[in-house]
Amino acid sequence: MSGTHLNRRAFGRLLAAGAGAAALAACGGSSTPGRNTPLRISAINHVWSQAVQKRLPEFEDSIGRRVSMQLLTADQLSSSYNVKLNASANDIDVMMVRALQEQLLFARNGWLTDLSDLVADQEFDWADFQDAPRQRSITRDKVLSVPVVTERPALYYRKDLVDGPPATLDALREEAFRLTTADRFGYVGRGQRSGAVTQWSSFLYSFGGDFTTADGGSGIGSPEAVAAYRFYGELLDRAGPPGATNMSLEQAMPIFAQGKAAFYIDADAIYSNFLDPAISTVQEQVGFAPFPAGPAGSKPHNIPSWSVGINQFSMLKDEAWQFIQWVSGPQMVTELQAAGIPGARSSAWEDPSTLTAFPADLAEAMRINAENGIGHDRPEVIQVGRARDIVGRPLVAGIIGQDVAPVAAEAHAEFADFLVRDNRQQEF
């Protein structure tokens, strides 16, 4: 071989040198971001984010920096965080998170900045946030997120079919069975194993149960939980649509919107779907009511469905906090709530002008549900997805007409084991 050609060893050396140079370049220290670096916000594609996006120029002017807001679906957002933050990404500054679904995991991984000192600022008025959503923002005594959107269940019903909304779960069942005909379902709701758990939680609490006991053990084998499983299963089995076990929000909601069901219980955040003539045929007939009372009273969930936090690896933490102050401050929360997006500040809820955007009966239902609300709608564990799978199994059994008790007993044993393992992972 002539001297000008590379032999195999020389080629190897060149390759190693190239790889080394690339590695050195990659490990180079990160510099402070310049004025042209935008503040990056990762958010869910939600009416709240869309409303904030429209108001961004006002905030950009105040901080003198461009803001880039990326809107994704909940699953995409979760995947994006898991990949990027595993690699200590600093191209996300503000993170929209589901405090009940992922905050514990993110806290364990050290991905969320401690906001405890920042929210203590008098002007921010942390005490103004409703108690239940505020408590869910705290993990291991640290405030890791600030709630911006809250959610409760609402009873959607057809005003043309009943004189008034049922006040109790027993009355709901009776009416739903009565109104079930060949071309109409008495009740529609989520029946998908994991997807139904959050809506079923209000039934569970109203029967006197909870996902876990006071000492942290499984609560889904209790007589109250079994009664709630049986009630919900029977309701969907006898009055619900066929294939209910495949239905989550996306499948159940259109059935009510099409006028094919008499009752529907789901998040109050979706109410506008029934008033939109492009989607709904029941905009004149739909009524809104508080969650009906069970044997233990009316105990719906009242949760921070979406919160905002700061990426631990962000290089723009000051600006990120300014953004959080702006979007969760009393002025913006009042403004957004008046536009139909329920927030977490008590002052906004106490201001009657913020409720004028909602139909009067819905505003009243939301207020009552918020008062009675319990601050979680799923098991509070690290592996929420796995927990929902276990808890949801007896629900499916009930909906397909099986005897719930043995399935609940089995799920109870599995959930108890799961909680022991999950608790171990929570030691951080």
Place this chain on the structure above:
Amino acid sequence: MNRSLWTALRALAITVVCLIIAMPVVWMIAAAFKTNVQVTDPSVGLIFSPTLENFRNVLADGEIARSLGNSALVGLISTVLSALIAVPAAWAVGRFRMHSTGSLVLVARIVPAISLLVPWYYLFAQLGLVGSYTVLVLSHMFVSVPLILWIMIGFFEGLPIELEEAGRVDGLSAFGAFRRIALPLAAPGTATASLLAFIFSWNNFMFALILSDENTKTMPVTLFNFISYASTDWGGLMAAATLMTVPVLLAAVFGQKYLVAGLTAGATKG
């Protein structure tokens, strides 16, 4: 069995299979011309008064056009670069029996994409490439190169070696024999492999979700703009999905014509 009965049964089976395969596409196109109320109403089948409203809304949205452009750019560049690397490599693997090297390249197809994303993201973020077209092209090439390579190995192995040997006798170098003899004969294979690589790139969601930014995001990611937390704009989603499917469908139809011509030409020469 009676021959005509057998033919009829075969035709019936083919029709049923075609209908089952075509059904989602038919539903998608039909839904693109429906209102959202009609889309979610199971009693409205294929008989309805169509609306162009969904297409009007989608085309008025500048983001859709930009994303389609991004998808086309990333798809074309990654496919061309992959073919430039993988086709000669496939010839070398096929001709010089380098099958262990070929298997090594195949690992890229075996490893789940999601497991590659964390190290890729880390590396590309450090190099300041996240959000650029470069990173999307590179990530797509990681899958396209092995795809083209493995399709083309079979093609080159199927070509009679005597043709290249004749060229060598007439004074061609090894590479010259590849370029002037093997490559033209493998054109149908190259077209097939490139088309499959382009389709992969066009539909890839996960790489674009993590590695693109607002300016470089491709169509599969943008499609999710129609799905929000509490509602889905089914009509808009289906109109955008139809617009996204048409270019690939056209490429496949025209590509197929070219493939048939290429195969026939090869057979005549043989």
